[in-house]
Amino acid sequence: MKFEAVVFDLDGTLTDTLTDLKNSVNFALGEMHFPERSLDEVRQFVGNGVRRLIYLSVPENTPDEISERCLSIFKEHYKSHSLVETKPYDGIVPMLEALKNKGIKTAVVTNKMQEAAVDIVEKFFGGLIDEAIGQVDGIAQKPQPDGVYAALKKLEVTKDKAVYVGDSDVDCKTAHNAGIPCIGVSWGFRGRKVLAENGADYIIDSPSELLELIK
Numbered sequence: 001m002k003f004e005a006v007v008f009d010l011d012g013t014l015t016d017t018l019t020d021l022k023n024s025v026n027f028a029l030g031e032m033h034f035p036e037r038s039l040d041e042v043r044q045f046v047g048n049g050v051r052r053l054i055y056l057s058v059p060e061n062t063p064d065e066i067s068e069r070c071l072s073i074f075k076e077h078y079k080s081h082s083l084v085e086t087k088p089y090d091g092i093v094p095m096l097e098a099l100k101n102k103g104i105k106t107a108v109v110t111n112k113m114q115e116a117a118v119d120i121v122e123k124f125f126g127g128l129i130d131e132a133i134g135q136v137d138g139i140a141q142k143p144q145p146d147g148v149y150a151a152l153k154k155l156e157v158t159k160d161k162a163v164y165v166g167d168s169d170v171d172c173k174t175a176h177n178a179g180i181p182c183i184g185v186s187w188g189f190r191g192r193k194v195l196a197e198n199g200a201d202y203i204i205d206s207p208s209e210l211l212e213l214i215k
Contacts, residue, residue, distance in 0.1 A: 003214050005157040006099060007148055007180075008129075009166035010110040011046060012188030014092050015120055017112075018043055019085040020078070025057050027081075028074035032066065034059055043189050047170045049111040049141050050074065075113065082116045088124050089187055095207035096128040104214070107131040107151035111141045111170070130155060143170050145178035163214065172198035183213060 011017045022042040029036055037045070037057050045056040054071040062070075099106055106129050110117050117134035131154045133139065133147045140146040152162055164175035167188020172195065175182030184195030184203040195203050204210055 003104065003163045004161040005105040005107065005152060005155050005163075006210075006214065007107045007109050007151055007162060007164045009164075009168070009171045009188075010108050010112055010117055010120065010132075010134075012167035012190070013165060013171070013185055014108070015086055015088050015124065017082070017086045017120070018046070018189065020082055021046060021053070023084070024074050024078040024081055025053065027077045028054065028070045029057060031073050032058070032070050034062075034070070046189060047111065047168045049135060050078075050113060078113070078116060082119060083123055086120060089207070091207035093125070093128070095210055096125060098211050100128055102215075105130050105155045105157055107133065107155055109133050109142065109147040109151050109164075109174070111135060143173035143177055145174060148174060148178040148180070165210065167195070169194055169198040172200050175201075183210065 008014055018039060022039050025042055026036040045053050051071055054074055055067050058067050058070055096106065108117060108121055108129055112134045114134035114136050117132050121129050121132045131151050133151050135141065139150055148164060152159055159178060159180050163181045163183055164171065165183045165185060167185045168190045172182050172184065176199065181201045184200030186192040186203055186205045192203055202213060
């Protein structure tokens, strides 16, 4: 395959953000006097944006107004705690450096809050990611393809020259909805089985394999 742009998911694909997400979820739940959630529970809840994350984390049948209050607490806490334990997966930075050296453009499209997405991308990847699009007004969240299209427009690359890389069923659906191939990464939050079941075109087990696929 030969591509001019690679669009990445963020959480579970480029960075391991799970512990920070879990800690902010449990801070918000604690403030509401709700029971905490385990790391594995939060792992299953992420991927569809922070509102969905909180609505799944609060006890069943919690009224929406209470869930929204919990969401506000989570957002405020996560703003200043998104970089405590978060780190890139092994091999990600060298892979991004290799893509840049090859002249391949890169973007992040995530359901993460825009501010947190930009903070993480800037801290860990500096000039290695060309565009970062998180939750932005006017752009529908994944699995809708709007974020991918917005990123490709900014990169000035047509979709027939792009590929999407992610770790979840949401990412597979996003790529399919955008009409571009999906490369699933097995090291993320969902694993190989979920990626295969949701139609990932390729599944890789290490970042270096991505370079082999798109050379």
